[in-house]
Amino acid sequence: MYASLQDCVNDLEKSGQLLRIKSPLDPNLEIAEVHRRIFESGGPAILFEKVIGSPFRGLSNIYGTFERTDWLFRKTLKKVQKVTELKADPANFLKNPTRYLSTPFTALSALPTKALFSKPAMYGQTTIDQLPLIKSWPMDGGAFVTMPQVMSLPPGCRNMMQSNLGMYRIQLTGNDYKTNEEIGLHYQLHRGIGVHHKEYLKSNEPFRVSVFVGGPPSHAFSAIMPMPEGLSELTFAGMLAGRRFRYAFDDMGHAVSTDADFVITGTIDKKRQMPEGPFGDHLGYYSLTHDFPVMKVDRVYHRKDAIWHFSIVGRPPMEDSSFGYLIHKLVKALTPGEFPGLRSINAVDASGVHPLLLAVGGERYMPFRERVPEEIITIGNRILGSGQTSLAKFLFIAADDDDPKLDSDNIEHFFYHFLQRVDWTRDLHFQTKTTIDTLDYSGSGWNAGSKVLIACRGEVKRELAKEISSDLTLPKGYNDAHVALPGILALQAPKFTSQENATEEMEILSNNLKGQNLEKFPLVLVVDDSKFTSATLNNYLWVAYTRANPSHDIYGVDSYVEHKHWGCLGSLIIDARIKPHHAPELVQDPTVTKKVDKLFSKGGELYKFK
Structure with a gap:
């Protein structure tokens, strides 16, 4: 569609x-x-024509709305969906052959092709310090590439079908990186480049990596597409572009996307890492400074009149929310094959994607038995044991036979359905001392924390309160109770000081609530600001699930342990206060805000977007 x-x-x-x-x-x-x-x-894509300190233009917000994202791929999206439908069930072709007549032609665009003559991306060369060095948040360690397409190949391989293309952030400046010579490469768990990195550590070959910026919009999207291991993202990039991915190799052996606007080539130093970060990330907090691989820069290629494609991330929703939206549309047909029995799944964007998953599964076996969670527990465990979904902390899964119309995308209704039926003595299943998202600092260490699978099935057990009874009494220090959602009570508590103190505080709260009628509030949140938490659905989703580590921060009224199973007879309590080990929340620089105000004030260039 776009070249x-x-x-x-x-x-x-x-x-x-x-x-x-x-x-x-x-x-x-x-x-x-x-x-x-x-x-x-809700404004348009933005072309920054004059980026101070750089001869290149910058472009952002092209995926800024779901509608514009659909529009960008309007000529190819349905064709790619048909390919995924056939991959999910080849028998679909026999059932409706006319629907899939164009599919073989779509598949042809999946094959990468070597550019023999035209190589626009190699028009000229520049240096790192001449690029638009975008810094997003005040505490960021430097300038970052926020829409990178990072390509690697296995040792001794030039077969592009074995390549990995991922969106792993790149730090261009700051910290101890030598200007124009070194840049930082940050990647996380369950990322394909890690497989290649391990192979190169066993090899004598240099670990060459290329970073592409720009090119057809499908290329950036493909870099975040969760492809099955062993299947190249380039195939998807070609299909979604309606144009085969074009590549070449330079005289140093680096892969080059010839349709890209910029290509940074270099070699990963196998013997050392360097401090990378901090970086204001998509959970709404900074990811902190840690040692990550360092890339020695060889060359920086660029197109004629190249455009630097970037985005700004932060507390969702942001522009990158459109990626999750589009991924969901494209992989929906594949979900039952990947997770048999799963009807729908929602990696909740407002909570930062990985902290919270909502799912609906089928109970297909033994219909003559009492309706209790059985198969959905198996489905949930498979979700928590598979690729990037394994990074989730909270997984709520409901059974579709309780409500065939239940949809995990309708978040408010999902929680209403769930809290009416949940049994805290039966439905909680913890995984402790395990891995969580690298960017999530709510756990017990870096990449370390816990998970809870909550599987619910059965008849309605309670009605949910939408108002707080006037006779509710709270312990000293707790105040300003609010209803976050029906059945969810948010309590403002004293500042968190330590885990030991928190355990004592939650015991006092549990004992206090035990003597009160909270049957209609099965879930209680302990937060720093109950009014903020309850103001919007997104605030609740963000506070409750980005600031809690299930094994440490879940408590309950009348809790007990029976044969290693934890449960509670009364309300479940989640301590979602900010803890000392959490990363700082993203806050804008007031000086910059004041300066930018002038652009949006009357007479300013951007007044109409005020």
Whole structure:
């Protein structure tokens, strides 16, 4: 559909979906502030024509709304969906052959092709310090590439079908990196580049890596697509672009995406790591400084009139929320094959994706038995044992035979259904001392924490309260009770000081609540700001599930342990207060905010987006 990012820009402008900003803007926080405001207003894609300190233009917010994301891929999305439908069930072709007549032609675009003559990405060369060095948040360790397509190949291999293309953030400046010579490469658990890295550590070959920026919009999206291991993201990039992925190798042996706007080539130092970060990340907090691989820069290629494609991440929803939306549309047909019995799953964007999963599964066996959770526990364990879904902390899974219309995407209704039926003596299943998302600092260590699978099935057990009884009494220090959602009570508590003190505080609270009629409030949240937590659905989802480690922060009224199974007879309590070991919340720089205000004030270039 698009042969280049410039083609996309032209198309966006022609349809009235592009804003050109002509004022010179500072890549140090100022551009990020402008992006956030325009995104929050539901505004268009943004072309920053004058990035201070760089000869190159910058482009962001092209995926800024779900509608625009669909529009970008309007000519190919349905074709790719048909391919996934056939992959999920080849018999679909026999059932409806006319629907899938074009599918073989779509599949042809999946095959990468070597560029023999035209190599636009290699038009010229520049240096790291000439790139638009976008810094998003005040405590960021430097400038980062936020829409990178990082390519690696196994040792001794030039077969692009064995390549890995991933969106692993790249730190361009700051910390101890030598300017123009070294950059940081951050990748996490369950990422394909880690497999290659391990292979190179056993090999004498240099670990060459290429970082692509820009190119057709499908390329950036493909870099975050959760492809099955062993299947290249380039196949998906080609199908979604309607154009085969074009590549070449330079004289140093580096892979080059010839349709990209920029290509940074280099070699990973096998013998050392360097401090990378902090970085304001998509959970709404900073990911902190840790040692990660360092890449020695060889060359920085660029197109003629290249455009630096970037985004700004932070507390969701943000522009990258569209990635989750599109992934869900494309893999929906594949879900039953990957997780037999699963009807729907929602990696909740407002909670930062990995902290919270909602799911609906089928109880297909032994229909003559009492309706209790059985198969959905198996489904839940498979979810928590598979790839990136294994990074979830909280998984709520309900049975579809309780309500065939139940949909995990309808979050409020899902919680209403769930809390009406949940049995805290039976439905909680913990995994302790395990791995969680690298970016989640609510656990017991870096990449370390716990999970809880809550599997619910059966008749309605209770009605849920929407108002708080006037006779509710709370222990000293607890106040300002609010209803976050029907059946969910948010209590404002004293500041968290230590785990030992928290255990005592929760025991006092549990004993206090035990003597009160809270049957209609099966879930109690202990938070720093109950009014904020209860103000919106998104606030509840963010606070409750990004600030709690199940093994440490779940308590209960009349809790007990029986044969290693933990449960409670009364309300479940989640301590979702900020803890001392948590990463700082993202907060904008007031000086920059004040400066940007002028652009959005009357007479300013961006006044209409105020």
